[in-house]
Amino acid sequence: MDYIILKIKKQIIDLIAQAIEVDFDLHKLEVVVPPDSMMGDLAVPCFYLSKITRQSPNQIAQELAEKINSGGVIKEIKNIGAYLNFFIDPEILGKSVNNEIQKNKDIYGGAKNSPKKIMLEFSQPNTHKEFHVGHLRNAILGNSLVNILRFSGHKVTAVNYIGDIGAHVAKCLWAYDKFYSAKELPENKGKFLGQVYTDGSQKIESNLEYKKEVDEVLQKLETGDKKWTALWKKTRKWSLDDFDRIYKILGVKFDHFFYESEVEKPGKKMVAELLEQGVAQKSEGAVIIDLEKYHLKQFLLLKSDGSSLYSTKELALAKLKFEKFKIDESIVVVDSRQSFYLQQFFKTMEVIGFDKKMIHIPYEFVTLKDGAMASRKGNVVLFEDFYNQVVDRATIETKNRHEDWPEKKINEVARKIALSAIKFNMLKVGNNSVITFDIDEALSFDGFSGPYIQYTCSRISSVLKKAKVTTFSTIDYSKLNSDLEKEILLQLASFPEVVAESAKNYDPSQVAKYLFDLAKLFSAFYQKSPIINSTKEIKEARLILVDSIRKVLINGLDLLGIEPLDQM
Template sequence: MLMGMAGKELVVGLLKKEGVDGKLVESVLEVPPDSSLGDFGFPCFVLSKEWKKSPQEIASELAGKLKVGKGVREVKAVGPYVNFFLEVDLVSESVLKDVWKKKERYGAGGKKKGKVMVEYSQPNTHKEFHVGHLRNVALGSSLIKIMRFDGKEVIAANYINDTGAHVAKCLWYLMKKGTKPVGNKGEWLGKVYVEATQELEKDDSFKGEVSDVLQRLEAHEKEMDALWKETRQWSLDAFNDVYGWLGVEFDVWFYDHEMIEGAKKFVEKLEKKGIAKESEGAIIVDLENEGLHTLVVGKSDGTIPYISKDFALASIKFEKFMIEENVYVVGSEQELHFRQLFKILELFGFKNAKRCFHLSYDLVMLPEGKMSSRLGNVVLFSDLKNELMDSLKGEVEKRHDWPAKRVDSVAKDIAVGALMFGMLCQDHQKSIVFDLKEWLNFEGETGPYVQYAHARLRSVLRKAKKKVGAGVDFSLLSEGVELELVKLLELFPSKVDEAASSRRPSLIARYCLDVAQKANDFYHRVPVLKAEKKLMEARLLLVWATAQVLCNGLSLLGIVALDEM
């Protein structure tokens, strides 16, 4: 896909000479899906009404009149399109000089209007942080990086679920059993939650006691508050360890317990507006006519359900942070919840309610099936991290005689790369099977494979011991694999824009994989260091540009582009 400005200007200029409006050409000019069809395609549908001819007739007429010249080697009519083929050296020069000039900003978009908040991670305190939670973290953090790189102002938000039934169960069990923490307090607390759940499943007569704990929590009873604060902090410390290791940051933190009073007030407003009503002691909203069922927004025991807290949070987001777009990264099992939430916000009168978006994602599965904190069949993040680091440190030590600090750093970057890429390379609407051995494969469709492709390119540049520059003979880059690689590099800005607008980080992950595969193909098929001097200079620029684009792309996924592995 070649959308270099130099080539585009040539095509616009040629069509303007035949009486076609230049601004119209710029707005509709396309890139053919197959490079064999050319570098640009002009759809003649847009001229049919004015020219009173069929698109096919117009295409044939224009192709017959247009004269090829410097930079354009061929013009063809293909159905209703006029396709343009650019001179290969113009293509290479346009793309590689653009990468050279912009470097780490290559692919970035211009500043865009509107403020976006992306809320992600949303872990439950008093539960274990497991590998399934990583998909949310990877999606949210990557989407924020992509949108910012594309020119959007983005606020990264986390919502900590620190109250609710799961917390009440855990605290009830702690008080009932009087158990004390052992080892990692956050992990231990997660095990307590599993034991509490199992106890309640055996004897549901305890459910009344759990309900009482929940009411005491919302009433801020002193003894209950103290136990809640202490245990809550254990979870928060564990979460921050995870975020720190992954390199994930948030601009703002929201907490479930802070939403209770606001939620109650919002429910009262819903009643006053006639959106909510009382039914058998509870407050409900009837959305049956919308196909969204009837939901409880205020329980009969006075406690507040999760969705009502989301009303309060939405108020804060729109009114305090003045956002125009509100993205929630939450699993697909909450789809109905968000459809109900967005509809009620719309009925309430939020002018940007229709600009709320649920970025849903499917489950992370183990080879043997679904994970569940409640059942305790999960891969704990801490266990996974330790296993990864032990394995990768050994691998790095086999390859390099490095100080322990550097070994740890590189092993960690490979580990994070494997996890982030594994979570992002699949479309978010499809489930993922977590297979650690496969994700660490240096020859598979993995993060380490892409990182190694980048390291190999950097190795070539180091071995050259020659300063790379953009003043090369671009016509020498004539091998098919070189031109294919150049065309792939030119795709990056449009991929960034597409990933940001469609909220699909997987597009960047798959793009990085494509570049890595093509770079490896180039490495094996084309000599660089043994080439004639001028050809070597041109190929070194291509090597440098490819490494730069891979570095830029990996950074959007939260992955370090290593120079050595």
């Protein structure tokens, strides 16, 4: 879409190109936002231009300021040091930005340029284990990236790759059969399996005989033993049903599910073919691909006993993704501890002739106060416990604010506030930052939090309701003439660029930070500028401005997977 901010930046670059007689690469010319509004609304640093014109940056900036005529949306041009500074006409900006937002509504900020067919794989929990807050960060990040990429015009297939076979399954089934099969099952069977797995892991650590028994279970599962296969199918469903329940709570949806069990045999077949072709080789009975010349060591494809590895199954999965779904690129959201493995895997696919675009989005883990999580030991922060704690706190605080509300409404609003607190807290920092969740900070109504953004939407809804606004007629945009109003307009205008950068960098934190900045601007505006108690012209102009703020906040929250609220 041809947004006003993009038009202005293009106009600036075109004006400079016309004023300079030397040919240059237009893409290398930056249009930036100055640190101080006294220095203009947009600025062009002239360091690149000084190289091609062989003049000092200050000299070329001064020359261009004298040469280029202002007009239209560009009200004034002047140079400050090595920068060429542009001042935007607030009336034209106000009309253009508000018209764009009011016209496009829930698609404002999106794009339709050069769409790609992308498969985005995320979440990837293991059955027979509990869903913990590490899984939660992955699910929230992946879901937000799907939203952002779709909003940016791409055709995205959201997929989940579930680990439903392997040593962890054998451990859980062995422990269940040996210690729990006669016990009465609880209502939440998925959570129960996680406890069985943890208990089994601890027992195995101190008993070599138990380890041998688990290895036997694993072998029997791989050979299709009837007893163990039947137990696997039954318990697998318990886990999958529980995952589905959690995804519904989170509002996370997938277009397709892959399972390790469906790609194990095709993976082993591919390894055998690579061995036969001489691409892979035997090493102490195992099958490897030598990546030493790429400084990536040896990549293990199959164990010496013939059992599969994660890499075995990944070979077939990658092929299945591209051949069945005809995608342009595959993106996987996996924690940063798997970065080296994925470098090895991507290089392996390249070496075997499968040269497709595959991207890894790494993220850091979520910590406890006493260190990182580990479900094997049982000291993990479980989703269920974590979520309930945040909901309970949100419920108490909502009840304290609204004693007159019915219980159903309190619970529903509290649930949405809690989800907002969790999601925003997981997304407000870059993917490469470790998260230590602070419940007070996450639920704050006046800090860098999801509830603060929701609260801003709620305040604007209250203003609009009080003003009894249904539609906007002819607006006098010259009334939006204060420095703060202009700053808000520029912030609103920049939303499409923030979304584009967020999609380009696979980084939802850019959207989260933008929303916080916009919410703070509204708060400052609300304190300083009367809206309802103003003259008719000023009131109408300010009402459309705050309505535009609300629409953009809602669009941004939607990208993060967060619901706005009209009352809090």
